[in-house]
Amino acid sequence: MTAARNSRIPHRRIAETVAAELRERIFADDQYSFATQEQLVREFGVSHPSIREALRILETEGLVTVRRGKVGGADVHRPDEAQAAYHIGLSLQSARVTLRDLAVGLQMLEPNCAEACASREDRAEVVVPALRRCVEMSEQTMNDGVVFTQSGRDFHRLIVSFTPNPVIRSAVGSYVALWSAQEQAWAVATTRKGSYPSSALESDVVCAHRRIVDEIEAGRPGEAKRLARAHLEATQAFIIEHHGDSVVNVSSSSSWLGRPSMR
Incomplete structure (x- = not known):
């Protein structure tokens, strides 16, 4: 031997x-x-x-x-945030980290990215147009829960992608991708059950995104950060109310992370 x-x-x-x-x-x-x-x-x-x-x-x-x-x-396959998110998710799942813990972590991290976007000197040329296009796309997908959720999560990914610091961009982007996968799986499940939140709440999401973009465009970092955190708390509440104590589950949402198949 x-x-x-x-x-x-x-x-x-x-x-x-x-x-x-x-x-x-x-x-x-x-x-x-x-x-x-x-x-x-x-x-x-x-x-x-x-x-x-x-x-x-x-x-x-x-x-x-x-x-x-x-x-x-x-x-x-070149490494990206989704792939990093998959491995981070495995670690969190192994440690029995709950969706509530993941949500609170994002509330502490992601608003800093909105703040950084509002501080960029080139925000009017680079950041704001892309964010406004994303908001318009979200508005067009209202009344289709799964597609609307995906479009809404794209807004959050864009905010992070425009963060100047590459370390923050990569780290927070991975956590955003992980939460997005959990939220997308939730959207599919609630749509099938007919319990996806009402169109009025979808309107609230679009409105919140517009207000965040307005503050970024106006160059008000503190207000952009405050609105981003309030928006996260409001939208995460739908999942936390029923699944907050559930452990992060990567296997059930790996398809949304775009994980390469292991044949």
């Missing part, structure tokens, strides 16, 4: 070396791809088992989806 284990160490190290090189290429080039495993065997001059193990390493990281078969290759 010991001899067999020791004989595998060099093979594992080769696979890790290949995986590290492929990982760097994926990060460095948005368009990077490779056609087949055979191509990688020739390029790296290693065995098929080493290439397959290297791809398995990257597959568990969500960076590739392996295509099985005689000439199988892999589809490349």
Whole structure:
């Protein structure tokens, strides 16, 4: 048993070396791809088992989806907030973190992004037009609970995406993506039951989004932050009222996170 284990160490190290090189290429080039495993065997001059193990390493990281078969290759996925959210969600689910805790955390974090947007000197040219288009789209999707929820969550993702600091943008974006997945799953369930909130409440959401954009455009960071927090508290209340003590569940909402399939 010991001899067999020791004989595998060099093979594992080769696979890790290949995986590290492929990982760097994926990060460095948005368009990077490779056609087949055979191509990688020739390029790296290693065995098929080493290439397959290297791809398995990257597959568990969500960076590739392996295509099985005689000439199988892999589809490349660059990391994004949704993927990070999936792994964060697994950690929160393992720690038995509730939806109420996630909601409160977002109330502390996300309004800072609205504040940062209102402080941008280029907000009138870059931030405000995109947010107003999103609000208009939300208004057009009223009376369709699932689509309206998705459009509404797009507004929150945009707010975070325009945050200048890349660390805050990535971290808060991951939590927003995780909450959005939970909220989207809730919208599907309530729509099926006929219990999705009324169109009057959808109007309140659109109105709140407009007011936040107005404050961002006017360059009033404090008021943008205050409105963003009040809006979060109001909209999260629908889920918290009935599911606040439920543990964050990534498996039930993974499709909304856009997690690459592991075949």
